[in-house]
Amino acid sequence: MCGGLPEKAGELICRVCEEGIPYIKGRACRKCGKQLAEQEETLCKSCRKHERSFLVNLCLLNYDGVTAEMMAGLKYHGKKEYADGIAWLLWRYLGTELRILAPEALVPVPVHRKRRKKRGYNQTEAICRSLSAFLSEDRAVLMAMGLSEEMLREVARINRLQRRRAEGEGRKGQFPVRTDLLLRVKNTEAQKKLSAPERLLNLQSAFRGTEAASGVETVLLLDDIYTTGATMEACTRALLAAGVRQVYGLCVCAGADV
Numbered sequence: 001m002c003g004g005l006p007e008k009a010g011e012l013i014c015r016v017c018e019e020g021i022p023y024i025k026g027r028a029c030r031k032c033g034k035q036l037a038e039q040e041e042t043l044c045k046s047c048r049k050h051e052r053s054f055l056v057n058l059c060l061l062n063y064d065g066v067t068a069e070m071m072a073g074l075k076y077h078g079k080k081e082y083a084d085g086i087a088w089l090l091w092r093y094l095g096t097e098l099r100i101l102a103p104e105a106l107v108p109v110p111v112h113r114k115r116r117k118k119r120g121y122n123q124t125e126a127i128c129r130s131l132s133a134f135l136s137e138d139r140a141v142l143m144a145m146g147l148s149e150e151m152l153r154e155v156a157r158i159n160r161l162q163r164r165r166a167e168g169e170g171r172k173g174q175f176p177v178r179t180d181l182l183l184r185v186k187n188t189e190a191q192k193k194l195s196a197p198e199r200l201l202n203l204q205s206a207f208r209g210t211e212a213a214s215g216v217e218t219v220l221l222l223d224d225i226y227t228t229g230a231t232m233e234a235c236t237r238a239l240l241a242a243g244v245r246q247v248y249g250l251c252v253c254a255g256a257d258v
Contacts, residue, residue: 001124012085012145021089022062022158024254032229033059033249037257044257046229053236055099055247058094059226067253071224074123083123084145086252087130092158094250095135099166101248102173103220106132109235110179110207127252128177128222135159135175173220181213182221182239203234218246226251 001207024035029044031052063069073079074086084101090098108124116122133141137159142152166172221235226249236247 001209012088014251018067022064022066023093024059024062028059030162031056032226032232032254033057033251034060034226034257035062046257052229053233053240054221054247054249057226057229057232057251058097059251059254060090060093061253063225063227063253063255064109071253072122074126075119075224078120080121080123080126084130087127087134090127090131090250090252091134095158095162096165098135098175098220098250099162099173100169100171101218101220102166102171103218103248104174104216105176105178105181105219107178107181107219107221107235107239109221109223109231110182110184112184114187124222124224125177125179127224131222132175132177135173163227178219180210181210181216181219181242181244182235183208183210203230207235207238209238209240209244211242213239214243216244218248219244220248220250222250224251225253227255 015185024033027036027039027042028034030037030042030179031047031049032044033221034044034046041048061073070086074082106128108122108128111119111124117231122219130141130145132138133145134155137155139152142155144258145156163172185208188206219239221232221239223231223235226232232251237251239247
């Protein structure tokens with residue numbers, strides 16, 4: 001994202017930026033959601049090698065220079081407003097699928113308290129709360145984002161279509177944000193320079209599900225970037241161990257199928 005203002009009042013992403021966004025196209029891995037390098041396959045190379053504890057993960061964008069800059073702005077440069085635009089994209093393009101998954105709650109991947117204090121917020125929680133506002137049509141929150149009346153009417157229209165399609169599948173989800181189900185109890189080193197096995201080892205015991213998770217049927221776990229799947233796997237295992245019955249995933253970006 002360029003950081004400039006959208007041309008039209010009430011919009012969340014400028015048109016130039018949106019035109020350059022690298023959406024996942026073609027066939028995606030039916031487990032983790034990565035764009036497949038080999039379109040005749042149904043699973044990516046990593047998911048063919050490793051079992052996953054989550055049921056399925058949805059991803060919207062490929063992780064490249066454009067999205068890397070966007071996520072870095074949100075995570076490291078205080079561009080919290082990017083969370084609203086990212087949530088708008090997730091809702092607009094994956095809203096129907098999220099309703100069909102029918103979670104009881106949205107669960108953001110937590111950050112350690114030291115990292116949260118340094119950033120001032122948890123970027124996945126910020127995306128989660130904005131996404132929840134779109135899915136549940138929380139007018140007060142949407143107005144606080146600066147959406148125009150025209151945009152609010154468009155949100156209502158799209159939500160009606162999404163609900164109709166999901167209810168046609170017999171599904172009806174709920175989208176409150178729950179930050180009390182999963183905790184980060186270990187401040188691990190940065191993941192980006194580690195191999196896939198090192199990442200999972202690095203995250204062992206980093207997350208813990210809470211007593212509040214016991215008996216929760218289905219959650220949608222949200223993270224910003226899916227690369228090896230180590231974070232999603234570690235969080236899923238913690239939630240399942242605490243008593244959640246089913247975990248679906250949602251990530252903004254996915255790395256390459258390597």
